Amino acid sequence: MTFPTSVRLVEVGPRDGLQNEPEAIATATKLELIDRLGAAGLAHIEAASFVSPKWVPQMADHREVMTGLTRRNGIVYSALTPNLKGLEAALECGVEEVAVFGAASEAFSQKNINCSVAESLKRFAPVLERAKAANVRVRGYVSCVLGCPYEGEIAPAKVAEVAKALFDMGCYEVSLGDTIGTGTPLKAKRMLEAVARDIPMDKLAAHFHDTYGQALANLYAVLEEGVAVIDSSVAGLGGCPYAKGASGNVASEDVVYLLDGLGIESGIDLDKLAETGHWITQAIGRPNRSKASVALASR
Numbered sequence: 001m002t003f004p005t006s007v008r009l010v011e012v013g014p015r016d017g018l019q020n021e022p023e024a025i026a027t028a029t030k031l032e033l034i035d036r037l038g039a040a041g042l043a044h045i046e047a048a049s050f051v052s053p054k055w056v057p058q059m060a061d062h063r064e065v066m067t068g069l070t071r072r073n074g075i076v077y078s079a080l081t082p083n084l085k086g087l088e089a090a091l092e093c094g095v096e097e098v099a100v101f102g103a104a105s106e107a108f109s110q111k112n113i114n115c116s117v118a119e120s121l122k123r124f125a126p127v128l129e130r131a132k133a134a135n136v137r138v139r140g141y142v143s144c145v146l147g148c149p150y151e152g153e154i155a156p157a158k159v160a161e162v163a164k165a166l167f168d169m170g171c172y173e174v175s176l177g178d179t180i181g182t183g184t185p186l187k188a189k190r191m192l193e194a195v196a197r198d199i200p201m202d203k204l205a206a207h208f209h210d211t212y213g214q215a216l217a218n219l220y221a222v223l224e225e226g227v228a229v230i231d232s233s234v235a236g237l238g239g240c241p242y243a244k245g246a247s248g249n250v251a252s253e254d255v256v257y258l259l260d261g262l263g264i265e266s267g268i269d270l271d272k273l274a275e276t277g278h279w280i281t282q283a284i285g286r287p288n289r290s291k292a293s294v295a296l297a298s299r
C-alpha cells in the first residue's frame with residue numbers, strides 16, 4: 001500500500017457537472033461557480049467545453065466563460081476541445097490548457113463524438129500539434145474504462161491501448177473515465193494495472209462517476225496503487241449527455257473528506273467548498289449529492 005502524500009484535484013463541475021443540465025444556466029452563474037471553486041483552493045478547474053452547441057447546448061457560451069472568468073494566480077483553467085475547430089476557438093480565448101476526449105468503446109465514441117476510436121485519434125493528432133506550437137498543454141480522456149452503456153464490459157487491454165495512443169501523441173496526463181459508474185474496486189485496480197504497464201502512474205488520473213455509488217471505493221483502490229490526480233465535481237453534479245442515466249462525478253467534497261481522513265494533502269478548504277456546493281445546487285435547483293457536505297451542514 002503506497003498512498004500518495006498529496007493529491008491534485010481536477011474540478012470538472014463547471015463542465016462535466018453542468019453540461020447535461022437541460023435549462024440554460026446563466027453565464028454569470030458559471031463564472032461565479034468557477035470563482036468560488038478557485039477561492040476554495042481548487043488549483044485546476046475545467047471551465048468549459050468547445051464542442052458543437054447543437055450537440056451540447058449548455059456549453060454554447062464557452063467563449064464568454066473562458067474570457068469572462070477572473071483568473072487567480074496558480075490556477076489552471078482548462079477546456080475540452082474535440083477537434084481543431086474547438087482548439088482554435090479556445091486559443092482565441094487565451095486558454096492555457098485543453099483536453100481531447102476519446103473512448104475505449106467504439107459505440108460510445110460514435111455516439112459522443114460521431115466517429116470511430118481510430119478516427120478520433122487521427123483528429124486529435126493535429127490538435128496536439130497545434131496546441132504544442134501554441135504552448136498549450138493537452139490532457140487526454142479515455143471514456144468507458146470500466147464499462148460502456150452500449151457495449152457493456154470493456155477489456156482493460158482496450159483501455160490501455162487508447163490511453164497509450166493519447167500519451168504517445170503528447171498528452172501530458174491521461175484521465176481514466178468510468179463514464180457510467182459501473183466499476184467496482186478490483187475491476188478498477190485491474191484496469192489501472194493494464195494502463196500503468198505503458199504509462200507512468202504519475203501521468204494518470206481517475207475520473208469516476210458515482211452512478212452505482214462505487215466512486216469513493218474505486219478511488220480508494222486506485223489511491224492504493226499510487227494514483228495522485230482525481231477528477232471530481234462539486235456537489236456531485238453532472239452526467240453525460242451520451243450515457244443515459246449516468247449520474248454525476250464523485251463529489252469533490254466527499255473526496256476531500258476522504259483525503260483529509262487518510263492524511264493526504266489536497267490544499268482544499270472543505271468548508272468553503274461545501275458552501276459552494278450548497279450555493280450552486282440551490283442556484284440550479286438540483287439536490288446536493290455530496291454526503292459529506294450535507295452532513296457538515298446539518299451539524
Ligand code: HMG
Nearest residue numbers: 050051052055082085086101112113114141143144177179
Ligand atoms: P460532427 O457533426 O461529426 O462534426 O461533430 P463536423 O466536423 O461534421 O461539424 C458539424 C457541425 O458542428 C458544423 O456546424 C461544425 O461547424 C460544428 P454546422 O455547419 O452544422 O452549423 N462543429 C463545431 N462547433 C463548435 N465547436 C466545435 C465544433 N466542431 C464542429 N469544436 C463533434 C463532431 C465532436 C463536434 C460533436 O460530436 C460534438 O460536439 N460532440 C460533443 C461531445 C461532448 O461534448 N460530449 C460530452 C463531453 S465528453 C464526457 O463527458 C466524458 C468525460 O467526462 C470523461 C468520462 O466521464 O468518461 C470527458
Ligand code: MG
Nearest residue numbers: 016177179207
Ligand atoms: Mg465525465
